Amino acid sequence: MASHSHHAHDEQLNGEIPKPQxxxxxxxxxxxxxxxxxxxxxxxxxxxxxxxxxxxxxxxxxxxxxxxxxxxxxxHETKSLIWSVLIPTALLVWLIIALVTEGSYYGESVFSYFK
Amino acid sequence: MSTTTTLEQPKTGTWDGGNEPMKASYGKLMMWFFLLSDTFTFAAFLTTYGLIRHRHNPYIGTAEDFTFSTAYWPIPEKVFNAFPGFHGVDLPLAFVALMTMILILSSVTMVLAVEAGHRMDKQDVQKWLLWTILFGSTFVACQAWEWAHFITGSDVGMLMPDGTRFFGANLAQNEYGPVLFADLFFFITGFHGTHVFSGIVLLIIMFVNTVNGTYQRRGHYEMVEKVGLYWHFVDLVWVFVFTFFYLV
Missing domain, CATH: 1.20.5 (Single alpha-helices involved in coiled-coils or other helix-helix interfaces)
Structure with missing residues (x-):
């Protein structure tokens, strides 16, 4: 298991709870x-x-x-984690836009052909 | 019984799993990447919705003259205008506004639970987790009512070619407009509702573990943080569902 020293503060375990922020x-x-x-x-x-x-x-x-x-x-995470989440999301947004515009065009031509 | 207890010490070497890439623990990273994959699933729904919506004619005219018809896509404020206890009163988008507020509020109580966890404040974690469970359950209950109303339909219904009237909606026909309108409503809000339900189950597990002191003994409340990430994601999805299904 990975260490979580940055979470556990020993003095807090002794009943002294800081004020909420x-x-x-x-x-x-x-x-x-x-x-x-x-x-x-x-x-x-x-x-x-x-x-x-x-x-x-x-x-x-x-x-x-x-x-x-x-x-x-x-x-507040590291830069690498921020980019690891944002880059795939940005590509996904591109994919959605591309699929909707191209798909609409393709759908239109198919429907017009069978009209 | 021995007087000294030797605790199992976790290995902390880089190749023993002690290393934390991106300064986030294994569980938290995996939650992030799971949520990323879940985004793809919802993106598929969004794409389907966009394409189908584009294939149908938009309604042209004023909102006052609007009537349900399969000829065009219905305008949301005429479909979602009911509120529990106000039968027959036209309250456009009022109930969905309430649902949105409840879910945003549940997100706030979730962050408060995570914040209390950072301070190792067991009482506060319990309190805020309970509030989150309460708001989450209220949201699902609201959605159940919304579905029940959508399926039952309005008093007017839609006149069918054979002279009969059809009320409400199912997967094959509905009184609000094109067949796919109701289908998309069921699939998109249903899939989101399932996510909320799973979130509530996870939150209940978190609550039980917190009461039992599992996290206090462990020395950190990171599990609450991870479930918190999931819960905020569900809220995030609702923000998009709300925009594309109820506003656009």
């Missing part, structure tokens, strides 16, 4: 709530269309950033 956590919570509220505002007060969808996707990526960076603590 939760300010940052609640800050992220407020940010997530505000971003969700903005999304709802756009859902109700803006005409549906490409522009609105782009706003939704940008806001979603912001929310994802705060969840992954702060809640999942990725921002």
């Amino acid at each position: 939760t300010k940052g956590i609640w800050r992220v919570f407020v940010i997530l709530c505000v971003l969700t509220a903005i999304e709802f505002a756009f859902a109700f007060f803006m005409e549906p269309g490409t522009a609105r969808n782009v706003i939704f996707i940008v806001l979603t990526i912001f929310k994802a950033f705060f969840i992954v960076a702060e809640f999942m603590h990725l921002k």
